[in-house]
Amino acid sequence: MDCTLVNYSSTGFFSKNLTDYLSNASKLNNFYTYQPKLESFKQIIADKSAENINRTVLVEVLKDQYDSIGNGPWDEAIEALLLPTTFTVTTGHQLCLGTGPLYFIYKIITTINLAKKVEQANPGNRIIPVYWMATEDHDFEEINHFNLFGKKVCWELEAKGATGRLSTESIEPLLQELKSILGESEQAKELATLFESAYIHEKNLADATRVFVNELFGKYGLLIIDADDTRLKKQFSPIIKQDIIDQHSYQLVNKTVEALEKIDNHIQVKSREINFFYLDDQLRERIVFENNCYRVLNTNIGFSKEELEKEIDQHPEKFSPNVIMRPLYQECILPNLAYIGGGAEVSYWMELKSTFSHYQLNFPMLVLRNSALIVDEASKKRLQQLSLETKNLFTETNKLIDIFVKQQSSNELNLDAEIQKFEKAFIQVAMKAQNIDPTLAGSVEAEKTKFFNSLKGLESKLAKAEKKKFEQQTSQIVKVKEKLFPNGSLQERVENFMPQYLKFGNGFIDMLADNFDPLDFRFIIFE
Incomplete structure (x- = not known):
């Protein structure tokens, strides 16, 4: 592969x-x-x-x-x-x-x-x-x-x-x-x-x-x-006790979050005052401190500080850490x-x-x-027919279609050369207007903007007209993208391993083991 x-x-x-x-x-x-x-x-x-x-x-x-x-x-x-x-x-x-x-x-x-x-x-x-x-x-x-x-x-x-x-x-x-x-x-x-x-x-x-x-x-x-x-849990009970009573993680994580926000980092989780649940059969509920009592939400369970310490000592398994x-x-x-x-x-x-x-x-x-992304045989064949490389798969679908149309079309679809000529013409017009009446500069700029917007619109119409000639191929691009990126998400976040196991048996896992390098931080596309 x-x-x-x-x-x-x-x-x-x-x-x-x-x-x-x-x-x-x-x-x-x-x-x-x-x-x-x-x-x-x-x-x-x-x-x-x-x-x-x-x-x-x-x-x-x-x-x-x-x-x-x-x-x-x-x-x-x-x-x-x-x-x-x-x-x-x-x-x-x-x-x-x-x-x-x-x-x-x-x-x-x-x-x-x-x-x-x-x-x-x-x-x-x-x-x-x-x-x-x-x-x-x-x-x-x-x-x-x-x-x-x-x-x-x-x-x-x-x-x-x-x-x-x-x-x-x-x-x-x-x-x-x-x-x-x-x-x-x-x-x-x-x-x-x-x-x-x-x-x-x-x-x-x-x-x-x-x-x-x-x-x-x-x-x-x-x-x-x-x-x-x-x-x-017994090994962890001293920390359980300290953190529930003194709320160290709450204070420390909040300070860290403030520091991360200053450098515009997205915050994944927020700390609570108490970062433990009370755990029992059919029960995992947050512990909160209210009215000088440690209370388990949605229950009648509550502890004084002394009772909480005793409960942690005797039943550490009932205290479940959160994220x-x-x-x-x-x-x-x-x-x-x-x-x-x-x-x-x-x-x-x-x-x-x-x-x-x-x-x-x-x-x-x-x-x-x-x-990783696994490109199945049918998708690979289709990409080859479309002359598209797998590394282009991460390109947004409409942009990928544009790339394909430009590759396949024999017509020049952009007006860059013409735009450059008109740019020079407008410079000449602006100079003439400046010599005649400096107050006309704003009018020239407005006409220029209107004109170039019209050209850009015309350029879009040219591209759209050309795309119609390749409707079958662009439809195939859409289907490949939808198959490999279900619901617009990464394949690995949606699909289960079983379809691959049905094809390759345990050889699928062997293939991953042979190719994954945990310290080479690049995305892998398997074909």
């Missing part, structure tokens, strides 16, 4: 915040610690080694979570985490049904490849890729579906509380729908079997996601962690060197550096995940 690399700034889909970060713009230097390059990892390893990570508890939890999966390469990887020379690189994501959009797959492949790259460059250290499951997230509507051949496959459920704890017993009808869409090929049967072994045989969404993702990526060395665990505090929880329990995320994630992590410093946690390297 051929690859074309395009700078992110040329795609029109990535923010200036992000492209400034990737180009090492000095205005952002205060908002991260390490430049995203391979040479930085030697220092990150030294810095992270100074932290006291409870590796024993981490390994104990992972062993319990992998107990039902059976033996595999993950066993050795888990044991390796006991060694002080072993570190992780991590990505996190919601428990998207069937992995959700393609970029879920891209995040994990980027993480796996980064681990390999860092390990090769740092002999004596083991680097393990980790997928942090966002099991405590409660936004079920964001994760309960995926798009397959233009159809939305959806799990209908009245869901409450943390999504990782949701029972999967009602998902059987979705499996039957999926089987009818996938068909009867060998790859289709593989996908149906995988979906069934994960979502039908496992009791909750967290376990189902672990099985599904492990089947796809376990052989590449990926470890999957569910941090909704009392033993892990502001989740990164700190991650870095508190993992020997982590880098976080791999999308553009929005990289931007919001930059809001957190001062909070990390306050709690004396090392701020990891921020790495943008790989992004």
Whole structure:
């Protein structure tokens, strides 16, 4: 499969915040610690080694979570985490049904490849890729579906509380729908079997996601962690207590946000006074401080300061970090060197550096995940027939049509040469008017503007008339763009991986693994 690399700034889909970060713009230097390059990892390893990570508890939890999966390469990887020379690189994501959009797959492949790259460059250290499951997230509507051949496959459920704890017993009808869409090929049967072994045989969404993702990526060395665990939360409980009572993250993030706004950076998330939810079965609600009481919204649950401290000590698992505090929880329990995320994630992590410093946690390297566009065979053939290069695909549709028409037309469609002649003529007219009556200068300029506007209108009519000669081809351009950029969005944000798996089987994931370079920050077009 051929690859074309395009700078992110040329795609029109990535923010200036992000492209400034990737180009090492000095205005952002205060908002991260390490430049995203391979040479930085030697220092990150030294810095992270100074932290006291409870590796024993981490390994104990992972062993319990992998107990039902059976033996595999993950066993050795888990044991390796006991060694002080072993570190992780991590990505996190919601428990998207069937992995959700393609970029879920891209995040994990980027993480796996980064681990390999860092390990090769740092002999004596083991680097393990980790997928942090966002099991405590409660936004079920964001994760309960995926798009397959233009159809939305959806799990209908009245869901409450943390999504990782949701029972999967009602998902059987979705499996039957999926089987009818996938068909009867060998790859289709593989996908149906995988979906069934994960979502039908496992009791909750967290376990189902672990099985599904492990089947796809376990052989590449990926470890999957569910941090909704009392033993892990216990490691984080001192910070939970401090931050709820003293509201450090609220104060620090707000100051950082003010600094980012001064340099015109778009703000991804805003901090609340308390950045934790109260978590229980069927419940994940915000904690607020009102009338000298810590109250759980939409419930009758409330605590005095002393009662809150006692509750955190006895039941740390009931305190769930929001988007502001989740990164700190991650870095508190993992020997982590880098976080791999999308553009929005990289931007919001930059809001957190001062909070990390306050709690004396090392701020990891921020790495943008790989992004890709897969051009199917029919679209590639059509582009070739139209004499358009794949790198032009990011051009806005009407402009792309203009490029095509200019390439194909034998007629000169612009009036640039004529406009230059008329410019000279108007200069002569203006000089004559100036000699006769200086007050006529304004009239000459007005006539000039009117005349050139008419010429521009005529130029547009010429182009429009010429386009009509190529209606069939321009219609094909529109169809290719709509197919490769569904709803005007990036393919990776809409489509699921299953259509590619039906074509190539696990070779699709191998192809990504062979071509993704996590530190080459360019968009990849696969043909």
